[in-house]
Amino acid sequence: MLRIECPWCGVRNEDEFSYGGDATLERPSDDDSIEAWSRFVHTRKNPAGKHTEHWQHVNGCRAWIVVERNTLTHEIYSTAPASPILPAGKKSTRGLNT
Amino acid sequence: MPNSTQTAPVRVSPLLVINREAIVDCQGLRLEQRPTLTAIQVLAFAKQFDGVAKAITKALGVECPTKPGVCNSKDSIQVTWTGPNNWIVICEEDDSLLAKLKMAVGKKAAVVDQSHGRCGIRLSGVHARSVMAKNCALDFHPDFFKAGNSALTSVAHMNALIIQVDDESYDLFVARSLARSFVHAIEHSCAEFAKA
Amino acid sequence: MTQQFRTAAGGLIDRSRPITFQFDGKTYQGFHGDTLASALIANGQHLIARSFKYHRPRGFMTAGSEDPNAIVQLRTGSRKEPNTRATTIELFDGLEANSQNRWPSLAFDAMAINNVFSPLLSAGFYYKTFMWPVSFWTSVYEVFIRKAAGLGVAATEADPDHYEQCHEHCDLLIAGAGPAGIAAALAAAATGARVVIADEHPLIGGSLNSERLTIDGKSGVEWAAEQMEILSKMDNVRVMTRTTVFGYYDHNTMAAIEKVNDHVAIPAAGQVRQRMWTIYPKRVVIAAGATERPLTFGNNDKPGIMLASAVRTYINQYGVKPGTRAIVTTNNNDAYRTAFDLHNAGVQVLAVVDSRPNPDEHLAAQLAAISIRLITGKTVGSAEGRQHVAYVQLVSTDGHTSDPERIDCDLIASSGGWNPNVHLHSQSGAKPVYEDSIASFIPGISRQDESSVGAAKGSFHLQDCLDQGHAAGVDAAKMAGFKVKPKAKKVATAKDEGTYAIEALWVSPTPHNKSYKQFIDQQNDVKVSDVELAAQEGYDSVELLKRYTTQGMATDQGKTSNVNALAVLAGQRGDPVPEVGTTTFRPPYVPVALGVFAGHTVGNDFMPIRRTAIHDWNVKNNAVFIEAGLWLRARYYPQKVGDTLDDCYIRETNNTRGNVALVDVTTLGKIDIQGPDAPEFLNRLYINNWLKLPVGRARYGAMLREDGMAFDDGTTSHLSENHFFMTTTTANAAPVxxxxxxxxxTVWPELDVVFCSVTEQWTGIAIAGPNSRKLLEKVLDIDISNEAFPFMAVGECKMNNITGRLFRISFSGELAYELNVPADFGEQAWTELLEAGKEMNVSSYGTEALGTMRIEKGHVAGSELDGRTTVKDLGLEGMANRNKHFIGKHNSQRPGLLEEGRLQVVGFKSLESGRNLRIGAHLVDDSIKLDSVSQSQGHITTTTYSPSLGCGIALGLLKDGASRHGQQIDAVFPLDDEKVRVEICHPVFIDPKGELVRA
Incomplete structure (x- = not known):
């Protein structure tokens, strides 16, 4: 069971969250090619180590957050709000597993 | 067209079939349904968060919390942070609250009636914290969760809003459709305290 | 029997509280404080079980949860519990236990013939023996294996007891309440830190309760009891006895099992039997002690052969003598204590056999002082006797085995050294490392917030345990932010017990170098020769060895045997032990009943149930329900005894199509959307246009996933300026x-829009059928004529003072409306509509009729939106506006999705009178080859009998289906050898122009 710190609600169990995939991808624009869009949806790095990913605090405040996690050790380096405009999310850098 | 001599409709709680005085009532533990409620969700539009909080505070005379995990209350009104851009205002049935809040926030926020969508129960007594610990992974130690604290979390595997009312009481709000399953689960975990 | 093996006095049993119990139908007496094992030993009953494979007689090897042999069937009836350790069962009045894995009786077990045929049952015998012929699997092999290798028998009735789960948070969790754990708890608790200390025994103290030790001038037992008193009075400490910390998970999430009421016959009313704890400590101190390992000699599995420490536990803690004439065999200093304790209890110690040529002089002198013979440089080569050890043969450890010395005895106390309990440390993700000085594994570098102390760290000196525990407690408190006063309570002082020293002896030579059964894993009957054979056959990595021989894979997880097996493997490979490594320990540390994981969520409480406001009415009106996710929905309404599903949905469909009927559609997802950018947001979510939807109108919309596949559909209404109301399918309410x-x-934060679910706020009722307007006109306060309230109109209305929203939308294809009212008025609105429509014979209909009508109308739903279909496949491409951006726009145009040969939605009509179609049936051109599913052209997704058409119809996905209307094909269901000829048609079976809904 991972313990993930929601920037708003604090540390909660993994089962309050749902996973949303790689948070570093840049979404193509409407003018981009089908190939670019296909890569955006289908091509993933699958790193062994640090991974920046989206999670949603779906059973809590429903905010989407960005989590930096080690895929090998499950160490979580930081969590932060995904939305640049939602107020009062405090970026957390507290390692839960250090 | 129908004639207009009908009587006012009566709200029927989802817990009707277990509508006893208290669901659990034993030494050190009480579980009861909260009376019919008005519950209004207020969602601030972009960059209006602080303005909406001020407007709610002014309209209700209760400090609208801008920090997560806080519920401020006065008389029967509870104003609770429920997300980065929204709150829920809960009070005993008051048909004027919706209009009052709409008036207060104007075009700064959406105001949505959830009164019929939430069911409230209150768990109180010296064993209340133990019952909470059986159903919820949060830390209810008084150093970390006390009167005026709230949380949106999973309780008995169902999404719930928890508001701690005083040292020994918790208000729990769940989706209407889940109300009976929820109360059943809480009741079950009260069993060890309900000594014959 | 009269407990003739009780010591005269002593032990932590209460001799004033006798307890009567039964084993294998025979009645015995024990005392309060006994385990089943100690009480049986007190009565001279050592034979407790038959072994797993060879059915050899087995006795008690240990006095704790690590025992491989003492597995019994506990209790009877619905509380029957197989494979329970007699060494951990606290004795209670009326306890009933039975031996298992024997026939007809424990003393005479016919299956012991396996012992003779043991060469056939060597390592990997399952893989080698039970290969072919295939037909033998069910008829011969499985029957044989089940009978021979049977463990206990599970109860067939439901467990009547309560199990539950609980959560706890703390600064420090201490696993194990021996001297090290207690010292850690005292030190941390004194700072104010929140401490949880858990121990699997009913008393705290660990080894203090089973050894004769002295701390601060008091006996270890007294000292432990005093600390228990102190700790349990502190508000910031939770002392959890009968609680085993069994799992170490990510981010310091710990699992523990509390045996709340296992020590009584039946828990009191309302009380729980066992409780599962999830504990979230900031730091963990593992003070789990160490487990002794046996020496490995011939016939080392006989009843009467025990671990040296277990012998001390039985004497000191339980006041029982495990024998009358004892041999102590060891390779280390620790076992000498057993000789002293046996002697002290009045048991004759015939010899201490120390495999080391030069044992500790001080200990040798102590033995000499009480005239106990010390034999050095020798070890037990074999144990002999039928159902109990009768004598031993001693051999020299230098390989001289031709003239073994025989000593008659009835008890062998064996010690091969101590293994620190590194299980939790290993579970945390860390790797234990081999430590030569103790010839075993100790904790390695921590991966999580944990540290091991005392024997769990390989420190077997009592003062070290106390010191390390204290230091770890102080550290944990500091790390959690607590201040430690300079005058922190001084750590307790233990009386010196001498030092621990060992010279590893992994396998003893056998008398005359003959072949003997030398057991390593006694629970799975794995012998030295099995490990050797596995290594010879190439299974020489530790992970392969484990799987090939089943070493360490029984319910004791090899607690007493894993290190011995590793060492034997290392010997075979000619490598040092650390190069062989160790397997990863996995939770649970002790067996945990599945029931406690489920807790309350069993039977009807397996999942929460969502009920609509119409639920009680449905129950009162005999609705038959169907699960839709967590929802219970009315499927159909029998009107009289004997009404079948078919009778009901056909009647309900006919009344809708010909008259008017109501259905509860509360379960659809409902989302309230507001804000100046709401139309733009909808425009990007949906494939069709949303910028110009007028207020007071609804529109049907379809949305895609980013990969271009169809995701969900529904209607969204424009309620007032910048205020919209979306509906989703029931299944996709949360995902949407x-x-x-x-x-x-994350993608469009610039859009100023807010939204929230209002699914729970509203009860949705669809009123469908040609007479629906007539019915609603009776009860609503607004003009709903076709001119004033046309198809897709939306507006607020009142029905008998209930304010609701009315939508002129239709799922059935008939003239229809959906009325939403606040949920607390839901049942009232429903019954008032039924009352108002009574004179026109309004009825209710369920999801079955709803489904029938949607198929007749060709509306796609979940079975067609299967995540692999595009809107083009579904025939909805015409809706898409490709001049704007929407989610999934580009990926839906990937070449593969536009090519010919895609499965497309079509309708099917059964051409065979009276024969309906089957969901999942394959569509094949040439049905003569019924097994040729590879030639499938597609499949049926949803079917019904259409009362309107008078035949079986279906929707399905067919290769290039849109261009094949009018053709025929076979719908086959090879599992049941079924075949129906069907006509491919347009998916809209009735009213293709949609005139009815606009009437």
Whole structure:
């Protein structure tokens, strides 16, 4: 069971969250090619180590957050709000597993 | 067209079939349904968060919390942070609250009636914290969760809003459709305290 | 029997509280404080079980949860519990236990013939023996294996007891309440830190209760009891006895099992039997002690052969003598204590056999002082005797085995050294490392917030345990932010017990170098020769060895045997032990009943149930329900005894199509959307246009996933300026909301829009049929004529003072409306509509009739939106506006999705009178080859009998289906050898122009 710190609600169990995939991808624009869009949806790095990913605090405040996690050790380096405009999310850098 | 001599409709709680005085009532533990409620969700539009909080505070005379995990209350009104851009205002049935809040926030926020969508129960007594610990992974130690604290979390595997009312009481709000399953689960975990 | 093996006095049993119990039908007496094992030993009953494979007689090897042999069937009836350790069962009045894995009786077990045929049952025998012929699997092999290798028998009735789960948070969790754990708890608790200390025994103290030790001038037992008193009075400490910390998971999430009421016959009313704890400590101190390992000699599995420490536990803690004439065999200093304790209890110690040529002089002198013979440089080569050890043969450890010395005895106390309990440390993700000085594994570098102390760290000196525990407690408190006063309570002082020293002896030579059964894993009957054979056959990595021989894979997880097996493997490979490594320990540390994981969520409480406001009415009106996710929905309404599903949905469909009927559609997802950018947001979510939807109108919309596949559909209404109301399918209510939140928060934060679920706020009632307007006109306060309230109109209305929203939308294809009212008025609105429509014979209909009518109308739903279909496949491409951006726009145009040969939605009509179609049936051109599913052209997704058409109809996905209307094909269901000829048609079976809904 991972313990993930929601920037708003604090540390909660993994089962309050749902996973949303790689948070570093840049979404193509409407003018981009089908190939670019296909890569955006289908091509993933699958790193062994640090991974920046989206999670949603779906059973809590429903905010989407960005989590930096080690895929090998499950160490979580930081969590932060995904939305640049939602107020009062405090970026957390507290390692839960250090 | 129908004639207009009908009587006012009566709200029927989802817990009707277990509508006893208290669901659990034993030494050190009480579980009861909260009376019919008005519950209004207020969602601030972009960059209006602080303005909406001020407007709610002014309209209700209760400090609208801008920090997560806080519920401020006065008389029967509870104003609770429920997300980065929204709150829920809960009070005993008051048909004027919706209009009052709409008036207060104007075009700064959406105001949505959830009164019929939430069911409230209150768990109180010296064993209340133990019952909470059986159903919820949060830390209810008084150093970390006390009167005026709230949380949106999973309780008995169902999404719930928890508001701690005083040292020994918790208000729990769940989706209407889940109300009976929820109360059943809480009741079950009260069993060890309900000594014959 | 009269407990003739009780010591005269002593032990932590209460001799004033006798307890009567039964084993294998025979009645015995023990005392309060006994385990089943100690009480049986007190009565001279050592034979407790038959072994797993060879059915050899087995006795008690240990006095704790590590025992491989003492597995019994506990209790009877619905509380029957197989494979329970007699060494951990606290004795209670009326306890009933039975031996298992024997026939007809424990003393005479016919299956012991396996012992003779043991060469056939060597390592990997399952893989080698039970290969072919295939037909033998069910008829011969499985029957044989089940009978021979049977463990206990599970109860067939439901467990009547309560199990539950609980959560706890703390600064420090201490696993194990021996001297090290207690010292850690005292030190941390004194700072104010929140401490949880858990121990599997009913008393705290660990080894203090089973050894004769002295701390601060008091006996270890007294000292432990005093600390228990102190700790349990502190508000910031939770002392959990009968609680085993069994799992170490990510981010310091710990699992523990509390045996709340296992020590009584039946828990009191309302009380729980066992409780599962999830504990979230900031730091963990593992003070789990160490487990002794036996020496490995011939016939080392006989009853009467025990671990040296277990012998001390039985004497000191339980006041029982495990024998009358004892041999102590060891390779280390620790076992000498057993000789002293046996002697002290009045048991004759015939010899201490120390495999080391030069044992500790001080200990040798102590033995000499009480005239106990010390034999050095020798070890037990074999144990002899039928159902109990009768004598031993001693051999020299230098390999001289031709003239073994025989000593008659009835007890062998064996010690091969101590293994620190590194299980939790290993579970935390860390790797234990081999330590030569103790010839075993100790904790390695920590991966999580944990540290091991005392024997669990390989420190077997009592003062070290106390010191390390204290230091770890102080550290944990500091790390959690507590101040440690300079005058922190001084750590307790233990009386010196001498030092621990060992010279590893992994396998003893056998008398005359003959072949003997030398057991390593006694629970799975794995012998030295099995490990050797596995290594010879190439299974020489530790992970392969484990799987090939089943070493360490029994319910004791090899607690007493794993290190011995590793060492034997290392010997075979000619490598040092650390190069062989160790397997990863996995939770649970002790067996945990599945029931406690489930807790309350069993039977009807397996999942929460969602009920609509119409639920009670449905129950009162005999609705038959169907699960839709967590929802219970009315499927159909029998009107009289004997009404079948078919009778009901056909009647309900006919009344809708010909008259008017109501259905509860509360379960559809409902989302309230507001804000100046709401139309633009909808425009990007949906494939069709949303910028110009007028207020007071609804529109049907379809949305895609980012990969271009169809995701969900529904109607969204424009309620007032910048205020919209979306409906989703029942199944996708939650995913659609998350989807919208994802795009709003991470992709388009610039859009000023807010939204929330209002699914629970509203009860939805669809009123469908040609007479629906007539019915609603009776009860609503607004003009709903076709001119004033046309198809797709939306407006607020009142029905008998209930304010609701009315939508002129139709799922059935008939003239229809959906009325939403606040949920607390839901049942009232429903019954008032039924009352108002009574004179026109209004009825209710369930999801079955709803489904029938949607198929007749060709509306796609979940079975067609299967995540692999595009809107083009579904015939909805015409809706898409490709001049704007929407989610999934580009990926839906990937070449593969536009090519010929895609499965497309079509309708099917059964051409065979009276024969309906089957969901999942394959569509094949040439049905003569019924097994040729590879030639499938597609499949049927949903079927019904159409009362309107008078035949079986279906929707399905067919290769290039849109261009094949009018053709015929076979719908086959090879499992049941079924075949129906069907005509391919347009998916809209009735009213293709949609005139009815606009009437």
């Amino acid at each position: 909301l998350s989807h919208m939140e994802y795009y709003h928060q």
